[in-house]
Amino acid sequence: MIELGKYAGTVLAAYGVSLALLLGVIWQSVAANARARRALEAQEKNG
């Protein structure tokens, strides 16, 4: 077990906030890319 001492809350909060923001931008980027690819494929198929 990693010992974080009296600053455990500080360290975990910093890592938690950062990972949430990073995962958020990664998810948004991948989801938007998948949506754009599907929309373009549908348009090219129909057109």
Next chain:
Amino acid sequence: MSIWEYANPVKFMRTSGAILPWAVAGAALCTVGGLVWGFLTPEDYKQGSTVKIVFIHVPAAMMAINIWVMMLVASLTWLIRRHHVSALAAKAAAPVGAVMTLIALATGAIWGQPMWGTWWEWDPRLTSFLILFLFYVGYIALWSAVEDPDSAADLTGWLCLVGSVFALLSRYAVLFWNQGLHQGASLSVAEGERMSAVYRYPLYLSMLGFFLLFLALLLIRTRTEIRRRRLAALQAREARA
């Protein structure tokens, strides 16, 4: 072969498609490796376990500034040579830069509370970073607000030029004004100021990870923008027919 060949969207899609899996794998490996390694480092005699925050804070701050510099280069390429891919790359980079700036501000505040006794201080570096974040938000908002893509690229390009002053200030604020709370460079090479190897190597790995993560996200997001542009062109052609 010239770098301007990549201004061709088809060439860009082909090349970026080949690079992307490697960038994603490298980003995952180095970011997770650097952060886990950093998390396992021993406590610092002064900062205690809060030293572990440096492995996120420094790479995020470094990327916040460098992403703006990349946007500046891409914007200048658009303004001077009118290559659409460069304008779309600048647009694609902005949200990632905003997130990096927000991470640097948030982790700095969380670290500052126990170490400086305050969440926030109107210190030159902190303030210039906050202004840089506002520039990122303004840049993203301006892209959304202007309907014509070329006009949006022009206006955001000029905004990027103005914001570059604050990107540079964020980097050198500590040197310009030495009355602030924020310390100097974390990776000083000067004798006696150099970070211990125990912290330095995981920090290098984390910095490489953040750079590769940005590269992967930049490629994904630029590809998204190119697809949206192509979709809009096809829809416009269909509407005219």
